[in-house]
Amino acid sequence: MSARVDAPATREKSRHPLAAWRRHHRQCLRGTFARLIRRPVGAWATILVLGVMLSLPALVMTLGHQVERVGSIWMTDAARMDLYLVPDADEAQRQALRDWLDRQASIAEYRAIPPEAGLEALTERLRIEGLEAIDDNPLPWVLELTLVDAQLDTRLALAEALRERPVVAEFSTGGDWVERLEQIRRFFDELGWWLLTLLGLTVVFVVGNTLRLELHERRREIALIALIGGTERYMLRPLLYDGTLTGLLGGAVASALVGSAVAVTAGPIERFAASYGAAISPQVDPTVIGLLLAAGAFLGWLSAQVIGRFYIGRLSTP
Amino acid sequence: MIEFANVSRRYANGQFGLQDISFRLPAGRMAFLTGHSGAGKSTLLRLIPALDRPTSGKVLIGGYDLARMGRHQYPKLRRQIGVVFQDHHLLPDRHVFENVALPLQVSGYLPGDVRRRVDAALDKVGLLGRQRARIEELSGGEQQRVNIARALVNRPRILLADEPTGNLDPELSRDIFDRFFEFHAVGVTVLIASHDVDLLKQYPVPRIALNEGRISAFEEADT
Numbered sequence: 437m438s439a440r441v442d443a444p445a446t447r448e449k450s451r452h453p454l455a456a457w458r459r460h461h462r463q464c465l466r467g468t469f470a471r472l473i474r475r476p477v478g479a480w481a482t483i484l485v486l487g488v489m490l491s492l493p494a495l496v497m498t499l500g501h502q503v504e505r506v507g508s509i510w511m512t513d514a515a516r517m518d519l520y521l522v523p524d525a526d527e528a529q530r531q532a533l534r535d536w537l538d539r540q541a542s543i544a545e546y547r548a549i550p551p552e553a554g555l556e557a558l559t560e561r562l563r564i565e566g567l568e569a570i571d572d573n574p575l576p577w578v579l580e581l582t583l584v585d586a587q588l589d590t591r592l593a594l595a596e597a598l599r600e601r602p603v604v605a606e607f608s609t610g611g612d613w614v615e616r617l618e619q620i621r622r623f624f625d626e627l628g629w630w631l632l633t634l635l636g637l638t639v640v641f642v643v644g645n646t647l648r649l650e651l652h653e654r655r656r657e658i659a660l661i662a663l664i665g666g667t668e669r670y671m672l673r674p675l676l677y678d679g680t681l682t683g684l685l686g687g688a689v690a691s692a693l694v695g696s697a698v699a700v701t702a703g704p705i706e707r708f709a710a711s712y713g714a715a716i717s718p719q720v721d722p723t724v725i726g727l728l729l730a731a732g733a734f735l736g737w738l739s740a741q742v743i744g745r746f747y748i749g750r751l752s753t754p
Numbered sequence: 755m756i757e758f759a760n761v762s763r764r765y766a767n768g769q770f771g772l773q774d775i776s777f778r779l780p781a782g783r784m785a786f787l788t789g790h791s792g793a794g795k796s797t798l799l800r801l802i803p804a805l806d807r808p809t810s811g812k813v814l815i816g817g818y819d820l821a822r823m824g825r826h827q828y829p830k831l832r833r834q835i836g837v838v839f840q841d842h843h844l845l846p847d848r849h850v851f852e853n854v855a856l857p858l859q860v861s862g863y864l865p866g867d868v869r870r871r872v873d874a875a876l877d878k879v880g881l882l883g884r885q886r887a888r889i890e891e892l893s894g895g896e897q898q899r900v901n902i903a904r905a906l907v908n909r910p911r912i913l914l915a916d917e918p919t920g921n922l923d924p925e926l927s928r929d930i931f932d933r934f935f936e937f938h939a940v941g942v943t944v945l946i947a948s949h950d951v952d953l954l955k956q957y958p959v960p961r962i963a964l965n966e967g968r969i970s971a972f973e974e975a976d977t
Contacts, residue, residue: 456862660843663803664857664908665833667826752828 460673468677471650479682482646486639486686490732491693493631494724498694500624501721502705503617515586519579519598520606529603530577536601542583542590549578576605588615632727636735639686643679643739650678651747662752668745671752675744676737683736687729694728695720755781756802756912756943761811763797763967771797773967775811779945781911784938786954787947789964795947798964799914802945803835804828815912833861836905840917843901844889850876850900851885857908875903879933895926902933906942913937915946919953927953 472479521530530548537546549557554575559565583590598604651658658671702718709716756779763771772794779785787795800806801813804820813820815831823831844853854875858868876882879899889897898918905913915934919927931946931953938944948954954961963971 452864453862455864456859459865460859656843657845660845661856661860662828663805663832663837663843664860664904665829665831666860667829670860749825 460670464674464677467674468681471678472681478646482642483682483685483689485642486683486732486736487689487693489635489639489642490632490687490690490728491697492635493628494690494694494728495697496624496631497628497724497727498698498720500621500628501724502716502718503621503624505716505718515583517581517583517591517594518608519581519604521577521579521603522605523574523576525577525603533579533601533603537579537581540594540597542585542594544582544584546582547580549580551575551577554578588618632731636731639683639732639735640739640742643682643686643736644743646682647675647679647740647743648747651675651743651751655751658748658751662748666752668748668752671748672740672744675740675748679736679738679740679744680733681736683732683734683739684729685732686736687732690728690732691720691725694724755779755814755816756945757812757814757817758798758801759812759814761798761801761808761813763794763801763806764809770967772801772808775967775969777962777969777972779943781816781943782938782941784934784944784946784959786957786959786961787945787964788949788951788954788961789970790949792966793964794967795949795964796916797967799837799916799945799947802912802914803832803837833857833908834910835912835914836908836910838898838901838905838913838915838918840920844897844904846889848889849885850881850887850889850892853889853900854904854907857904861908871907872903875907876900878906878936879903895922895929898922898926898930899933902930906937910942912943912945915944915948917948918946919948919950924953928956931957 519533521533534546534548537543551573555570555573558575581594583594595607598607661671698718698720705716705718758775758777761775762773765771775794775798787798789795797806801808801820802815804823807821820831845856851872854872855868858871863871872885873882876885879902881896881899881903884892884896889900892900902918905915913934918934919930922930927950934944934946935957961971961973962969963973
């Protein structure tokens with residue numbers, strides 16, 4: 437500032453901006469904890485409301501995560517594909533197909549099953565005697581493919597290429613319902629993010645309203661600090677700590693709620709998985725916990741920024 | 755130096771708080787602002803630390819026009835101005851030391867310097883032994899002295915006081931004014947608003963008389 441007041445210069449050079457800045461941060465942090473202890477009911481009521489709101493999208497995301505885990509049990513099926521050749525395919529055609537399959541990067545390996553072996557396996561599976569006596573074996577040559585991955589794109593690309601091979605009469609893409617599960621998981625994921633955005637906005641208003649009341653109580657102090665030369669950042673800092681800590685604790689409560697919900701539903705999910713011969717132990721994705729804590733802290737900080745700048749600006753400037 | 759050049763302050767309801775005020779208070783000088791309640795004394799004082807803005811005219815502090823100052827520059831201006839109010843503006847949930855230390859903490863002074871300066875300021879107003887006292891434990895006169903200590907602890911170049919003796923008995927009022935004189939004697943520019951004519955007559959200080967937002971008289975100091 438270039439404004440000078442022409443009176444005797446008596447100011448000491450004993451100010452250290454960085455040390456003062458650190459000291460004020462420490463004071464603000466201590467003050468935030470002190471306010472939390474001083475007004476436990478009001479503060480924790482807000483934190484609990486945040487926890488419930490943030491837990492809703494997290495529960496949806498966790499549900500999606502469980503669906504993904506269930507789908508992963510059968511993921512090996514999704515990485516397989518069976519090719520049924522035309523009945524009159526001769527050795528040259530079969531060899532040409534094998535050569536073509538060898539060149540496909542998406543195929544890890546394959547196994548050829550001749551009609552005789554197929555009939556034998558069918559006889560054994562269906563336990564029908566006399567099938568082997570059939571002179572004219574109706575079963576075609578079958579090739580069991582194992583793909584390098586179970587991605588939908590890989591399977592769709594291979595299916596398209598196979599349709600152009602006349603020697604291939606039919607093929608099963610396998611894992612169709614795994615694909616459906618993947619779609620369900622994506623739906624839950626998108627729903628979770630949508631809810632997080634919507635409820636996040638609500639969190640901003642809830643925390644903002646709590647902070648507005650806090651500011652109203654401290655309006656004399658803020659006006660006084662403005663009068664004695666406090667900057668807006670100085671006045672805003674305690675509020676940022678309040679908002680961030682409230683949001684962070686709200687995220688922690690949400691994590692605990694999601695953890696409890698998963699613990700309660702663990703039994704039924706484990707029994708369901710066991711009925712399919714799989715072992716699944718449901719758990720909260722650590723990413724979801726991290727997301728909840730980060731989202732809570734960020735939303736609290738954002739509320740403090742929005743409300744603080746608005747009200748402090750009004751209280752401290754003409 | 756404090757200079758007002760054709761300053762008017764009109765409120766949203768159309769009424770004037772101040773009308774065409776012009777005066778100049780050189781650096782290191784002292785003046786009284788007199789007038790009955792509602793004459794515009796507080797409105798005028800609020801313009802100096804940029805707590806309010808004039809509707810027209812210029813307020814210059816040290817030759818610098820406050821209208822050209824950005825809001826981020828207000829803190830630096832305000833750190834050079836000490837303000838004493840009638841109703842103290844003390845924080846009741848903090849003790850004496852914390853109230854007086856506030857301007858130094860805001861300005862980023864080291865804790866050791868804060869302690870030394872607060873003790874010195876409290877010593878000047880006769881409250882050195884009351885650092886740990888709660889505000890509600892103090893009498894009206896003591897609270898006003900804490901208020902003065904807080905206004906002076908940052909060694910301001912300008913001291914403004916708005917009815918600083920409004921609730922005090924004559925003896926205490928005289929004591930408070932004597933202290934303002936001591937600060938004026940060391941070069942601080944002092945502007946005191948008061949309607950206590952009998953008290954003001956005891957001091958050889960120029961008087962700016964306000965009436966309905968206008969300067970009605972400018973009286974030089976009686977010698």
